[in-house]
Amino acid sequence: MLMNDCSEQLRFLKMRDYFQRDHRTSFKWHIQDPASQRLTWNKPPVNVLVIRKIRDESLVEPFKELCHFLVEEKGMLVFVERRVVADVSLTTDETFTSIRKQLCTFREGYDDISHCIDLIICLGGDGTLLYASSLFQGSVPPVMAFHLGSLGFLTPFKFESYKTEVAKVFEGNAAITLRSRLKVKVVKDMLQRTGQPGQQQYQGSGGQGQAGGQPDTEHNGLLPHGHTNSEAGNITLQMQVLNEVVVDRGPSSYLSNVDLYLDGRLITSVQGDGVIVSTPTGSTAYAAAAGASMIHPNVPAIMVTPICPHSLSFRPIVVPAGVELMITLSPDARNTCWVSFDGRKRQEISHGDCIKITTSCYPVPSICCHDLVYDWFESLAQCLHWNVRKKQARLADDVSDSSDTEN
Helix, strand or coil: CECCCCHHHHCCCCCCCHHHCCCCCCCCCCCCCHHHCECECCCCCCEEEEEECCCCHHHHHHHHHHHHHHHHHCCCEEEEEHHHHCCHHHHCCHHHHHHHHHCEEECCCCCCCCCCCCEEEEEECHHHHHHHHHHCCCCCCCEEEEECCCCCCCCCECHHHHHHHHHHHHHCCCEEEEECCEEEEEEECCECEECCCCCCEEEECCEECCCCCCCCCCCCCECCCCCECCCCCEEEEEEEECCEEEEECCCCCCCEEEEEEECCEEEEEEEECEEEEECCHHHHCHHHHCCCCCCCCCCCEEEEEEECCCCCCCCCEEEECCCCEEEEECCCCCCCEEEEECCEEEEEECCCCEEEEEECCCCEEEECCCCHHHHHHHHHHHHCCCCCCCCCCCCCCCCCCHHHHCC
């Protein structure tokens, strides 16, 4: 598959010191037109991954129709999850037996299919697209999502015309939205700690840190060299996230108290129910419910949104996509915190642990039904009822403005 290099979306234009040269150089800023992102194929796609929403009997028939179309009419090699094929409604259907025997099955966490898939087709809601993203921790094939679920913000295609739409995609006649993902690492025991609980001391390169829970910092707010120890830290999880990373207080009744660093600089401490770090795609999910702005997926950015902060002035912020965020438990926090990734793999974060977040170089190429601008605003209107209200009635022709009659 040939697409515009995904790094084009994430590349940041840097000023060079032109004034130190002996001659003047003319230059101009160039911003890529998102409409130029089109799907083309080096060779016709062969291997198609079909992801179906489980525990939904209404999707059995659409799934069988799609598989029959791909296998019998298009001659594709179709991959599906083993638990999907093991559905009783499929195993007992004699009319589907010949198709079922031709399907290639896999198990999540056991079989790696990331290097043999040309196209992903999702049947369900937004969760199917999030699940598809989680299966590919590197480069992701183009994703075509049919709206057969509840909300359908990320699923622009209608299944009624699936044959026509799939044929267009096979021909390469489609626009693509590159949905950026977050590269996340959870590092255990990264911060060097000494002392007893409640009186933790942090060891920096210059000697013993301050007691009472506050690490040494330089005058510019940067962490001192040696405050973090990459050799001592143990990376327990590394994954790509499409929507958001959520850090919350878990089952504790105390406020969550975490420190937020940006490129090694302490930005603020979050005291509240937690904090959401999201992509532009995730800005219409949990972050929107927490008061964040909704951002088009082609905007290279990371959103930081507090959850019920105990501060009236703590507003959501947007930072450039190239920065690295780090979240740690504050030294004086009364309890641990918990983290989840697109609602999955929830785990506890203790003192000394940290979460590192930056923009991934592996976006999800989501195929558009119309174009990347129309599809997004259509989803805002249809799914979230954005700016829906009754129209204000016009004045009658014989009624004049009261200001014109006042003397």
